[in-house]
Amino acid sequence: MDPLTQTLLGAVAAQAVLGRKLGRTAALVGAVGGELPDIDVFFPWADAALPIEYHRHFTHSLAFVLVVGVIAALPFLLVGRWRQNWKLLIAAATIGCATHGLLDTCTSYGTYLLWPFVNERLAWDLISIIDPLFTVVLVIGLVWSLIAKSARPGRVALLMCLLYLGVGLVQHARAAAVQEQLASQRGHEITRGRVMPTLGNLLLWRSVYEAEGMLYADAVRAPLFQSTMVRQGSSLPLTRFEDLPQEARDSQRIQRVFSGFAKFADGYVAHLPADPRVIADMRYSISPAGFEPLWGIEIESAEPNPTVRWIYLGANRNSTLGDLWHDLFNASGFRPATDHQTRQQ
Numbered sequence: 001m002d003p004l005t006q007t008l009l010g011a012v013a014a015q016a017v018l019g020r021k022l023g024r025t026a027a028l029v030g031a032v033g034g035e036l037p038d039i040d041v042f043f044p045w046a047d048a049a050l051p052i053e054y055h056r057h058f059t060h061s062l063a064f065v066l067v068v069g070v071i072a073a074l075p076f077l078l079v080g081r082w083r084q085n086w087k088l089l090i091a092a093a094t095i096g097c098a099t100h101g102l103l104d105t106c107t108s109y110g111t112y113l114l115w116p117f118v119n120e121r122l123a124w125d126l127i128s129i130i131d132p133l134f135t136v137v138l139v140i141g142l143v144w145s146l147i148a149k150s151a152r153p154g155r156v157a158l159l160m161c162l163l164y165l166g167v168g169l170v171q172h173a174r175a176a177a178v179q180e181q182l183a184s185q186r187g188h189e190i191t192r193g194r195v196m197p198t199l200g201n202l203l204l205w206r207s208v209y210e211a212e213g214m215l216y217a218d219a220v221r222a223p224l225f226q227s228t229m230v231r232q233g234s235s236l237p238l239t240r241f242e243d244l245p246q247e248a249r250d251s252q253r254i255q256r257v258f259s260g261f262a263k264f265a266d267g268y269v270a271h272l273p274a275d276p277r278v279i280a281d282m283r284y285s286i287s288p289a290g291f292e293p294l295w296g297i298e299i300e301s302a303e304p305n306p307t308v309r310w311i312y313l314g315a316n317r318n319s320t321l322g323d324l325w326h327d328l329f330n331a332s333g334f335r336p337a338t339d340h341q342t343r344q345q
Helices: 003-022 025-042 062-077 086-105 132-148 152-186 252-264 321-329
Strands: 192-197 204-211 214-221 229-237 269-272 275-281 295-300 307-312
Touching: 003 025, 003 086, 003 132, 003 152, 025 062, 025 086, 025 132, 062 086, 132 152, 152 192, 152 204, 152 214, 152 229, 204 321, 229 269, 252 275, 252 295, 252 307
Parallel strands: none
Antiparallel strands: 192 204, 204 214, 214 229, 269 275, 275 295, 295 307
């Protein structure tokens, strides 16, 4: 998730477990441990055309939690008055570090949580990468815990966050059921499918799935105590490496970048309709029922030197956050998910 939430979770978790023994120092050390795994964004070896290659990689793995925890604790171990509690300091930093990968795995972006034993991103799609309610609960829990000099408020905050993720699990199951229903109504057999919460909430979900070489996107509203609703979206043909021009396929670098990008995007890649040079990550879109991606790779296949570069697509979006909030609070355009008069895509 966002850096603030990761820092807060690390601080709250460490304070909840070790606050009685370390006092407020537990929160401080846990905060550093909670944020340090994102140091991978500064790694210099990533290809400029694939800047996400090592983000949320081994620094987020449970196998490296202790290593990163020790590194996070090092600045505190240099201070004489804290050095005598070195075991507790390392424990606090390790606890904070452990929360980072687990929380990132709850998002749709995912992380290599089990690397090197499982060399793929795990993404549970339970919460958005930014969720104000989740963050506010952590802020209240941390401040209350520090003021009261008690671990109990932190524990209550952690429990509430776990319950919130539980709500995300239920909502995910409801949205996934709608996706299966839509595919069945269209006569599709899903090759792969994802349902993901949209920015900052667990009410409005984006459904995207692959069937017969096409990608289909739909918006799903899942009010907590009401029936689910859906707004049908659009479709695009999936892009595979063999669909690229021969000049591009002959380039080893383009082959490597395309393969890495497709793996990062979980295979949900397609040409941008407005610019066929761009192959985009179609998992995400400001419009939950459309294909207005956030990033992609641009391939110039002209001979003799085909090139590829990473590109951000925010400036090309037609939808805005205002459109997202409209869908969140206004059900117009949505129909009951049980309506079987589904238009064939």
